[in-house]
Amino acid sequence: MVREQDSWVSQIRKGVVEAAILGLLAREQMYGSQLVDELSAHPELAISAGTVYPLLSRLKKAGVIDSSWQESPVGPPRKYYRLTDGGAAELENMAAAWRSVSLAIDSILPKAVG
């Protein structure tokens, strides 16, 4: 049963990582390692560099984010990622879906548990 639970938790995480990345980029444009640092500040998401970078590639191919090299105040130029207009709309959909699902599940789960 422990195994079952582990895979269930990791399934949930997998599904929300995209929303987390888009959400961070909605605040401001960020470069790769900055995103990794911001995400690893939330250990419950368990996101590593190995998952962030391939995901960034995929999101860019899908057109929800875009990237460009920019001079940085310190050190070498950095590749910054930002949300596209399509990405902002996508994020809104995700946020709405997340809220309605989490409301429904909250109302179903018994209060005494957890």
Added chain:
Amino acid sequence: MVVHDLSELDAAARQRVETYLTAVTVAVRQSDPDVADSVLEDLRDDLFAALSGDSTADDVERAIARYGDPSSFGSASEKSEDLTEPVGRFLGMPYDYRVTGERAMSRIWNPQDPRIIMPRLFGLGWTVNFGAIAVKLHLIEPDAEDEPFGSVSERAFLLALFVPVALTAFVLGSYLALRTQLPAMLPSHWNAAGVVDGYATQLAAFLLPFGFASTSTLVAMWAVAAKRSAFVRGGYIGLASGLSALGAGIWALTLASALRPPVNASMPALMILPTVIVPFAVLLGLSRAGRGAEQRRDLVNRRGATHV
């Protein structure tokens, strides 16, 4: 109105279906080599559901028209010129070596994946992910290039190709130059202490390392000349650099053992080292050239444009 197998259709209709599904498969695999087979199976089932045993080629054409152009199944806009190239068939099975090439290459150069040891290049064993090593050494960022080697210039590819070509030329040139001075039997095997424990004829001792170097170099030259995808070109050049460095190393050890014995015990190990270092340097160089090209594109445009 449903068919379950291509054999239920007449020849013309069947051929139209096969051509279309192959084109879609290529388009999809090009935009994402790891796309699930189920996506393609769904499309096939959907198409089959619209056909019956007595559907003609024209019926197939109408059914296909609903799905649109095969290229629309891949995000293939920037690669669209590749779609016109032929895809082969072997025993009736469509194949596309560009895709398998890219898959293989993603094992030896994948900076986005932190794993250094990657499983199964060419379906056996494991392989070293040089991209992960470069990232660990802070020589390149995981996302330094949008597509591996995608922005590398023609010139930089030719420059990189010079490495395996030069190593192959060294093996061939030194053989031709020294052939008459070399003994009839040459050292061909060394034990762990670096002592020669096996001999081969002069020609055999030359052909083995030369074969490594020349075959892989020819494949890399072909990939560049035939304008394979940037990733495949870079990967084959990297692979050829490694194999030709191996060939050149073995041949140099053979010459040293034959002309200036005794060979230092650490020499066999030293001769193997370039097999790893040379392809690493070549792949890293290509990747940094690609990063440089991306940076020039973005940074120059930005400086030139007025901020809105």
